[in-house]
Amino acid sequence: MTNIDRPSWTRTVDFTPGLYLKVRRRTTRLELADVAAQIGTIPHVPEHDRVAWLERIEADLVPVSPITIDQLARVFRLDLQVLAALAAIARGERDAALTPRICRICACSWRLPCVRGHEACAWVNGQDLCTACDHPLSGAAA
Ligand SMILES: [Zn+2]
Numbered sequence: 821m822t823n824i825d826r827p828s829w830t831r832t833v834d835f836t837p838g839l840y841l842k843v844r845r846r847t848t849r850l851e852l853a854d855v856a857a858q859i860g861t862i863p864h865v866p867e868h869d870r871v872a873w874l875e876r877i878e879a880d881l882v883p884v885s886p887i888t889i890d891q892l893a894r895v896f897r898l899d900l901q902v903l904a905a906l907a908a909i910a911r912g913e914r915d916a917a918l919t920p921r922i923c924r925i926c927a928c929s930w931r932l933p934c935v936r937g938h939e940a941c942a943w944v945n946g947q948d949l950c951t952a953c954d955h956p957l958s959g960a961a962a
Pocket residue numbers: 923924925926927928934949950951952953954
């Protein structure tokens with residue numbers, strides 16, 4: 821496990837599983853309450869408690885279970901392999917140098933690109949930034 825290829829791009833955000841989920845949710849323009857309303861009945865808690873629970877997951881205070889990941893993936897788009905890699909890094913089972921390339925703004929990845937019309941985004945050279953975020957249509961500040 822010593823043959824590590826250092827990435828040829830600069831990582832500016834240290835994504836954790838929770839931060840990844842949070843950015844993907846925000847990119848999908850969903851509030852925590854929207855997600856809480858859409859995920860199933862596991863755990864069997866009222867919706868306002870589910871919001872607090874999702875908040876704790878996004879803050880990496882509680883680990884996200886496979887069942888929850890499955891539910892979240894039905895509400896907004898997730899790259900499950902990216903999430904698994906981030907979880908392995910968080911557990912110290914994977915070198916942080918092997919962090920998958922993730923857009924620092926929208927958290928897209930090569931398996932899960934932003935699609936505008938029929939065009940998928942690409943990487944901005946050498947950066948953890950995708951072309952969709954580099955030239956936002958709205959021009960709104962992040
Ligand atoms: Zn992006």
